[in-house]
Amino acid sequence: MNNINAAITCVHGVVPEKILTNKDLEKMVDTNDEWIVSRTGIKERRIVSGGETLSDMGSDVVKEICKKRGISPLEIDMIIVGTITPDHRFPSSSNIICEKSGATNAWGFDLSAACSGFIFTLITGQQFIESGKYKKVIVLGADIMSSIVNYEDRNTCILFGDGCAGVLLEPNEEGHGILDSILKVDGSGKDLLIQKYGGSAYPITNENVGDPNTYMYQEGKSVFKFAVTNMADVSAEIMERNNLTGNDVDWLVPHQANLRIIDATANRMGLTKDKVMININKYGNTTAATIPLCLWDWENKLKKGDNIVLAAFGGGFTWGSVYLKWAY
Numbered sequence: 001m002n003n004i005n006a007a008i009t010c011v012h013g014v015v016p017e018k019i020l021t022n023k024d025l026e027k028m029v030d031t032n033d034e035w036i037v038s039r040t041g042i043k044e045r046r047i048v049s050g051g052e053t054l055s056d057m058g059s060d061v062v063k064e065i066c067k068k069r070g071i072s073p074l075e076i077d078m079i080i081v082g083t084i085t086p087d088h089r090f091p092s093s094s095n096i097i098c099e100k101s102g103a104t105n106a107w108g109f110d111l112s113a114a115c116s117g118f119i120f121t122l123i124t125g126q127q128f129i130e131s132g133k134y135k136k137v138i139v140l141g142a143d144i145m146s147s148i149v150n151y152e153d154r155n156t157c158i159l160f161g162d163g164c165a166g167v168l169l170e171p172n173e174e175g176h177g178i179l180d181s182i183l184k185v186d187g188s189g190k191d192l193l194i195q196k197y198g199g200s201a202y203p204i205t206n207e208n209v210g211d212p213n214t215y216m217y218q219e220g221k222s223v224f225k226f227a228v229t230n231m232a233d234v235s236a237e238i239m240e241r242n243n244l245t246g247n248d249v250d251w252l253v254p255h256q257a258n259l260r261i262i263d264a265t266a267n268r269m270g271l272t273k274d275k276v277m278i279n280i281n282k283y284g285n286t287t288a289a290t291i292p293l294c295l296w297d298w299e300n301k302l303k304k305g306d307n308i309v310l311a312a313f314g315g316g317f318t319w320g321s322v323y324l325k326w327a328y
């Protein structure tokens with residue numbers, strides 16, 4: 001029997017310095033602070049400036065993880081990047097981050113799963129560690145949503161922010177680490193949350209430059225219904241099959257899309273609010289970065305052996321939950 005688990009042994013995050021508040025958005029579109037806070041829980045978000053790129057943030061996270069863990073970037077075997085806003089369509093952001101961070105012995109790739117990007121990369125990284133061949137895998141969740149948000153569309157521009165965070169995965173033989181996961185996709189939801197133009201189906205042409213379809217689009221109300229049901233269902237399912245009650249779970253780390261979706265998931269799991277990581281108020285929805293940014297913000301409060309459930313829902317549709325035992 002394989003007794004190697006993939007465990008998180010370090011976490012770090014980076015957010016841009018520039019803050020975009022609800023008040024700032026009131027000057028850009030027909031919205032107001034009261035509406036945004038009551039419907040979403042968001043007060044402000046971070047936005048890149050001065051040409052900061054996804055690979056800049058990603059390489060800073062990799063370098064800091066290595067520093068905190070006391071290892072050289074040369075010891076990293078792989079870097080997997082969950083993102084829908086890579087620096088370029090190719091080469092992959094992983095490639096560029098390996099070079100910029102000095103992780104020149106590593107290989108890797110980008111993985112596109114929208115707001116489920118981090119849990120999909122985490123479970124992908126887990127497979128490489130559990131194979132026994134890889135000892136140090138960094139998985140990142142990173143998005144620069146400001147690069148694809150239409151700042152004339154009040155339905156979406158108030159929701160999203162930029163950020164990057166990630167974790168180091170290493171083998172663990174003490175029973176800590178990732179213990180279970182449920183990952184799902186449903187392509188029938190593709191038109192409800194999509195950046196329609198810019199891929200090979202609808203390339204950018206002289207005729208469609210500036211068309212709203214070149215930005216991301218979300219049918220908010222419909223996505224809300226799918227998100228609230230599926231994130232709660234998949235979190236309840238992973239608890240049930242691991243014989244966990246609300247008392248056994250120390251932390252829920254939910255994707256930060258909407259405070260109402262987070263509350264519904266926590267209620268369904270029987271968790272009190274003090275066990276739920278919430279930072280949507282200060283970062284908004286950073287897509288693949290929300291879950292690792294929470295882990296980074298809460299790192300000092302986590303204890304070895306804590307039972308943690310991660311849960312996400314995003315475009316595609318993609319969704320899932322992960323059950324892990326904190327390893328340090």
Ligand code: UT7
Binds near residue numbers: 221
């Ligand atoms: O992260 C990936 C997955 N994404 C999600 O999980 C997001 C899911 N969806 C949501 O979080 C919510 O649907 C939103 C926050 C996007 C919208 O909240 P809602 O309660 O579903 O509002 P709504 O779209 O039904 O709009 C209600 C009203 C509408 O006006 P009428 O038709 O009632 O007169 C909108 O036009 O609010 C209006 N509205 C706004 N008003 C002020 C929509 N956006 C805004 C705005 N400011 N920014």
